[in-house]
Amino acid sequence: MEELSWETIGTDIDYTCPGFDVRRDEVRFPDGTDGEYHYIEEPPAVVVLPFTPEDDVVVIDEWRQAVGRVNRGLPAGTIESTDEGDVEAAAARELAEETGYVADSFERLIDVEPSNGITNSRHHHVLARGCEPTADRNLDGNESIAVDVVAYDDLLADVVDGTIVDGRTAMAVLYHELTSR
Template identity: 70%
Template sequence: MTDESATEEVAWETTATGIDYACPGFDVRRDEVRFPDGTDAEYHYVDEPPAVVILPFTPDGDAVVIEEWRQAVGRVNRGLPAGGMEPEDAGGGSGDAPSLADLRAAAARELAEETGYEAEAFEHLITVEPSNGIANSVHHHFVATGCEPTAEQDLDHNESIRVRTADYDDLLAAVVDGDCRDGRTALAVTQYELTRR
């Protein structure tokens, strides 16, 4: 069986689509779908722009981390700077896939805005769909090196963030031990550890 025929065997057909709820940062989209057996239903999911996640290193090899209040879980979350591409980012909301240069620019902007740090270089680490059962999110992870606090932090009105540096091995241990529960951070650190270190 070819890949194409295997896909046709399980693929859903989208017959209509619309936004049921819109808020800053994401929408809730409703698709009218037809299943392979011919039956019809509605499917709702979170619709949001692509995002960048940055694993930033200082010249001394420490990781730049943030501590941010996360209302959905009701606690301060220790993790990495990250954020959605914005309309002014090329490909950041047009429906077109962003280029690697666009993603690097967004990563540089997010790093500076959330932490006040700027990097000498960005290297693409991995691209993932972190929750494709309930969202169309695509997260592009980058490693940033040579990071120095040379920019002004510029937080959004709904961001409460403290910036810290952490020994990378301590951050890795926190991920391995389950003390760092942020999924984007856990993925970036383990991917870095397995493929770059």
């Protein structure tokens, strides 16, 4: 597959904001011509599929400015430097911050590059078990989140019928359904 590779001959950040950068690479294509490629550069993220002891799922309803509506999904967020790259630590932190729930255990589900044509982001999906509402929520200033608990089968049905369109949520639920049930 080497014949498909592009050579990066230069790179720079065109735009920086909280959460991501827009990177511009100067590239050489396999045919020898040069061009530019822009993409979003973001830190890795964690997505948590949190089950209560009763096997219900803790979900969030969050305003999403990019699509102009409230989105039902799973707790998720950036793996921060304070997590020291520990996916489970990031999952525990995000779960507590966004929902006020704490889990007994965590299990890695799958790591994906959700949109590698336009971003270098990597999402680490984690299953959390034994989740109880025993933590204090600590929302970021740009988060508007309500917490709910739903039956897993209802969440699955909402993903399958397209009621839930959040890609991170769909990936976690469908992967869990295909591999764990």
